[in-house]
Amino acid sequence: MEETSVPKFFMRDGALELSSTKELVHLEARDLSVYYGKRVGVGRVNLSLYRNRVTAFIGPSGCGKTTFLRSLNRMHDLTPNVRVQGQVLLDGSDIYGPGTDPIQIRRRIGMVFQKPTAFPTLSVYDNVVAGLKMVGLRDRKRLDEAAERSLQQAALWDEVKDRLRAPAAGLSGGQQQRLTIARALAVEPEILLMDEPTASLDPISTQAIEDLLGTLKQQVTIAIVTHNMQQAARISDYTAYFLNGELIEMDSTSKMFTKPNDKRTEAYITGRFG
Amino acid sequence: MQQTAPSHHRRSLAYSASGDRVFSVIIALLASGVLILAVLMAWELYSGGADPIRRFGLLGFLTGTEWDPVIKKQFGAWPYVLGTILTSIGALLLSFFPALGAAIYAAEYAPRPVAVVINYLLDLTAAVPSVIYGLWGIFIMAPFLRDHFYLPTYLWAANHAPGLLPFLGNPSGYGLLTAILILAAMVVPFTAALARDAIALVPAPQREAAYALGATRWEVMQMAVLPLSRTGIIAGAFLALGRALGETMAVTMVIGNSHKLPYTLFGGAATMPSVIANEFTEAVEPLHLESLIALGFYLFIVALVLNIVGGLIIRRQAALARGVL
Ligand SMILES: Nc1ncnc2c1ncn2[C@@H]1O[C@H](COP(=O)(O)OP(=O)(O)O)[C@@H](O)[C@H]1O
Ligand SMILES: [Mg+2]
Numbered sequence: 249m250e251e252t253s254v255p256k257f258f259m260r261d262g263a264l265e266l267s268s269t270k271e272l273v274h275l276e277a278r279d280l281s282v283y284y285g286k287r288v289g290v291g292r293v294n295l296s297l298y299r300n301r302v303t304a305f306i307g308p309s310g311c312g313k314t315t316f317l318r319s320l321n322r323m324h325d326l327t328p329n330v331r332v333q334g335q336v337l338l339d340g341s342d343i344y345g346p347g348t349d350p351i352q353i354r355r356r357i358g359m360v361f362q363k364p365t366a367f368p369t370l371s372v373y374d375n376v377v378a379g380l381k382m383v384g385l386r387d388r389k390r391l392d393e394a395a396e397r398s399l400q401q402a403a404l405w406d407e408v409k410d411r412l413r414a415p416a417a418g419l420s421g422g423q424q425q426r427l428t429i430a431r432a433l434a435v436e437p438e439i440l441l442m443d444e445p446t447a448s449l450d451p452i453s454t455q456a457i458e459d460l461l462g463t464l465k466q467q468v469t470i471a472i473v474t475h476n477m478q479q480a481a482r483i484s485d486y487t488a489y490f491l492n493g494e495l496i497e498m499d500s501t502s503k504m505f506t507k508p509n510d511k512r513t514e515a516y517i518t519g520r521f522g
Numbered sequence: 523m524q525q526t527a528p529s530h531h532r533r534s535l536a537y538s539a540s541g542d543r544v545f546s547v548i549i550a551l552l553a554s555g556v557l558i559l560a561v562l563m564a565w566e567l568y569s570g571g572a573d574p575i576r577r578f579g580l581l582g583f584l585t586g587t588e589w590d591p592v593i594k595k596q597f598g599a600w601p602y603v604l605g606t607i608l609t610s611i612g613a614l615l616l617s618f619f620p621a622l623g624a625a626i627y628a629a630e631y632a633p634r635p636v637a638v639v640i641n642y643l644l645d646l647t648a649a650v651p652s653v654i655y656g657l658w659g660i661f662i663m664a665p666f667l668r669d670h671f672y673l674p675t676y677l678w679a680a681n682h683a684p685g686l687l688p689f690l691g692n693p694s695g696y697g698l699l700t701a702i703l704i705l706a707a708m709v710v711p712f713t714a715a716l717a718r719d720a721i722a723l724v725p726a727p728q729r730e731a732a733y734a735l736g737a738t739r740w741e742v743m744q745m746a747v748l749p750l751s752r753t754g755i756i757a758g759a760f761l762a763l764g765r766a767l768g769e770t771m772a773v774t775m776v777i778g779n780s781h782k783l784p785y786t787l788f789g790g791a792a793t794m795p796s797v798i799a800n801e802f803t804e805a806v807e808p809l810h811l812e813s814l815i816a817l818g819f820y821l822f823i824v825a826l827v828l829n830i831v832g833g834l835i836i837r838r839q840a841a842l843a844r845g846v847l
Pocket of ligand 2: 314
């Protein structure tokens with residue numbers, strides 16, 4: 249790597265080679281628009297998530313990152329007066345197509361929210377296996393295994409293995425956030441959507457979650473919204489920049505942070521890096 | 523005072539510190555007035571009923587089965603205590619699940635306009651004066667039940683299971699079961715409204731988290747909504763029980779007013795409030811009057827406890843819901 253405007257520590261080893269390898273499209277938004285009543289939340293987005301890659305969504309607050317993310321697993325279905333237009337192809341078939349069951353879609357495409365949403369009255373264990381029990385898994389041994397595996401993946405196992413039966417409300421914010429990640433992973437989703445998962449966390453928990461993403465992507469495709477430019481640079485393979493409800497551009501993270509095509513991206517990134 | 527108020531801000535008296543202090547004193551006086559009133563009421567009821575309570579015992583008064591103001595001048599409240607327990611618990615059991623169902627439906631399932639109508643009806647029916655329920659009970663519900671349910675059941679039992687007859691009792695239409703049914707109808711809107719509020723307190727992110735796991739609506743209820751609203755719903759049941767215990771007018775109008783034990787399903791019965799309402803005007807003996815006041819004392823205490831417990835649970839629930847946000 250020669251001179252770039254980005255300090256070296258933002259680059260992860262191997263990130264640059266990505267653009268040369270063959271990428272498989274996992275989820276593809278085509279001409280996707282979301283309307284809140286008459287207002288456009290996000291307009292005409294074309295964007296692909298690649299299999300086993302981490303894609304970061306960046307952009308100023310209110311630019312439509314959350315709105316777009318929630319359209320990828322039909323979370324907007326739950327809010328009145330929200331209209332989604334366009335297509336989202338999961339392995340080539342439209343999740344908004346006729347006869348598609350949103351519940352099945354959400355089982356395949358999991359979501360982690362900005363604020364920890366552990367079920368406070370359920371035990372740590374019951375939180376993790378909630379989704380599995382829902383799909384009818386009753387076998388004790390398999391539930392136990394899944395719980396341990398997911399908690400390991402979420403880097404939480406060591407901290408909670410002695411208090412699996414205690415209510416989740418007793419965990420710290422960072423632990424609860426990792427618990428919700430474990431819960432989302434337990435059902436073995438193909439894709440995990442994360443909306444600023446570390447925004448309300450302390451640096452140590454943030455670190456734990458960032459570390460986790462690197463190994464996690466071997467099994468799942470990840471999209472993560474983040475406000476933190478360094479975080480995007482550290483953890484993602486691809487970066488998409490949103491502004492005023494539009495996707496400005498998306499490219500490999502190394503390219504986006506060194507030679508973005510669009511002046512607006514450059515302004516945002518250099519502005520953010522100071 | 524001066525240092526907190528920048529001089530360029532003109533402040534009215536109401537917003538000045540001294541105005542604030544006057545206001546808080548007035549509020550404190552009013553609030554303590556309510557408290558003092560409650561304590562005085564309890565004390566008045568106790569001293570008014572002290573004589574029979576002393577004579578028959580604090581518990582003995584409640585468990586004595588003989589209530590005879592005329593000949594033996596015995597006052598045991600058990601028939602009324604039993605009637606109160608049977609009607610209010612019966613009404614609670616009958617109304618709880620329908621009310622919960624209505625609340626869940628209104629909060630989670632019903633399309634917006636339907637939910638609005640349901641909520642409006644719940645609030646409306648909760649506000650109907652109980653004498654209206656009583657009139658409706660006397661003129662519509664009791665005759666209907668008698669003709670279409672009590673009498674046929676009674677006749678069927680007479681032919682096929684005569685052993686049941688002593689449990690069924692006189693199918694006149696005015697009795698225990700009618701009172702239970704009308705009480706149940708009266709507390710449904712109450713329980714449902716409280717359950718609905720408890721459900722509405724559950725933070726939206728909790729629901730979304732469940733949906734994001736691929737939950738169906740019912741699974742969202744089970745996983746996210748009911749665990750967090752459970753305590754509030756139970757508190758609502760406590761308050762509904764308090765209401766059913768004290769309900770006087772409608773019950774007195776349909777319960778048949780008989781304190782002859784044992785009670786039967788269809789036959790007449792009486793409750794603590796109903797006997798107070800019925801006998802107050804004709805209680806010429808001091809001991810009789812004092813016994814009625816003593817009944818009021820016990821009712822007051824039970825209602826107070828139920829309301830305090832229910833209120834505490836609701837406050838804890840609200841705090842829990844906020845803490846989760
Ligand atoms: N529920 C909603 N109703 C109406 N407008 C909304 C709603 N949610 C978001 N918006 C609007 O949509 C735009 C994009 O919001 P959002 O997706 O939350 O942005 P971001 O996540 O990038 O901060 C904003 O202008 C916001 O005000
Ligand atoms: Mg957002």
